[in-house]
Amino acid sequence: MRRIVFRSDDLHDFESLGPDDHIKLFLPGEGSADGKPLMRDFTPRRFDTAAGVFELEFFLHDAGPATEWARQAGVGDRISIGGPRGSMVVADDFDWYLLAGDETALPAIARRMEELRDRVPVHCILLVEAPEDSFDMPQRDGAHVQWIYRAGRVGEDADLIGTAISTWELPEGDGFAFVAAEARASQGAREILAAKGQKEQWIKAAGYWSALAT
Ligand SMILES: Cc1cc2nc3c(=O)[nH]c(=O)nc-3n(C[C@H](O)[C@H](O)[C@H](O)COP(=O)(O)OP(=O)(O)OC[C@H]3O[C@@H](n4cnc5c(N)ncnc54)[C@H](O)[C@@H]3O)c2cc1C
Structure with missing residues (x-):
């Protein structure tokens, strides 16, 4: 970075x-x-x-x-x-937030960690290559940051992020889920979250890059 x-x-x-x-x-x-x-x-x-x-x-x-x-x-x-040409401003009154993504999402996730209201529960699932690539993520009360490591498994981001989201327990109450990663990983995360019962209108899953691009 x-x-x-x-x-x-x-x-x-x-x-x-x-x-x-x-x-x-x-x-x-x-x-x-x-x-x-x-x-x-x-x-x-x-x-x-x-x-x-x-x-x-x-x-x-x-x-x-x-x-x-x-x-x-x-x-x-x-x-x-x-730009920026427009902003998607997400209400800061959800009961919890899930923030997930790869290296390209870290700036957006770090900003959200800084800007959310005090003590709201936040779970982060962050995919990087190795522990030394873990980023200086802002600390906050009520936040749990889960780093996962690619460790050479190129092309497996969808599985790595998908597995972490699958094993994470959806909290009670109304939450907002933000996912930004490789396009297929984000799409997969959206489907897993929806299958877990997360309301689709409260999922933002964005492809920040595509492994299929040349
Ligand atoms: C809304 C939005 C916000 C973003 N914010 C950031 C940000 O703050 N910081 C940041 O670093 N990126 C960010 N990205 C991602 C960044 O725009 C892409 O990674 C972009 O493709 C990089 O351009 P490039 O010219 O380096 O590579 P490209 O010319 O786009 O791609 C060249 C090759 O590299 C591959 N590639 C592209 N990105 C990656 C990657 N991350 N890992 C592995 N292979 C890759 C492609 O598949 C392609 O084969 C953001 C994307 C979006 C949509």
């Missing part, structure tokens, strides 16, 4: 109301074959409009334009962003 702090005089009206908002990063280079600029989505992890700064946290996977840009970025480099 690489955290990069951006500074701009144009951030005075930057707004991000939802912890899983995203901005578009416009990557330098030739763009795609249809002439559009190359864009990738990232979560505004922190921002301070008065100071004109915001932070993104990049999971550096094997290869991809955004990963390459983040890997080599240095002080003084410039890049354009757009």
Whole structure:
């Protein structure tokens, strides 16, 4: 994971109301074959409009334009962003929250951990490669953070996240479940949660990347 702090005089009206908002990063280079600029989505992890700064946290996977840009970025480099275009603001009056995902979801989950009301029960299921990749997740009373490790099992994210969600006991009361991970893992998690009795309208399961992409 690489955290990069951006500074701009144009951030005075930057707004991000939802912890899983995203901005578009416009990557330098030739763009795609249809002439559009190359864009990738990232979560505004922190921002301070008065100071004109915001932070993104990049999971550096094997290869991809955004990963390459983040890997080599240095002080003084410039890049354009757009958005966020809209925020999904989830009510902070649920009885509990489930926050699950892989490395790409950690910024959104960390933000939600910081922004939820005090002492509300939260269960996190977080998939990373190995214990040393465990991220500096904010602590809070009432939260239980369950790390699970891929340990070289590439392509098995759906099973790993699915098994953890299957064995987790759905608490009583009304809860909200947020899942962000590889597309099939998120879809699988949605189905498991629905089968466990979680109301579908209180599940947000998003594919943050696709293993089928080239
Ligand atoms: C709403 C939203 C918010 C997001 N926020 C963040 C964030 O804050 N931080 C963050 O790191 N990512 C975040 N992501 C995920 C990020 O946009 C993707 O991982 C993106 O594909 C990375 O672009 P790239 O140019 O590095 O790779 P791409 O060019 O998109 O992909 C190149 C290859 O890498 C593979 N790949 C892509 N992502 C991964 C991965 N995570 N693990 C393994 N292989 C991968 C693809 O399958 C493909 O084969 C977010 C995605 C969404 C939709």
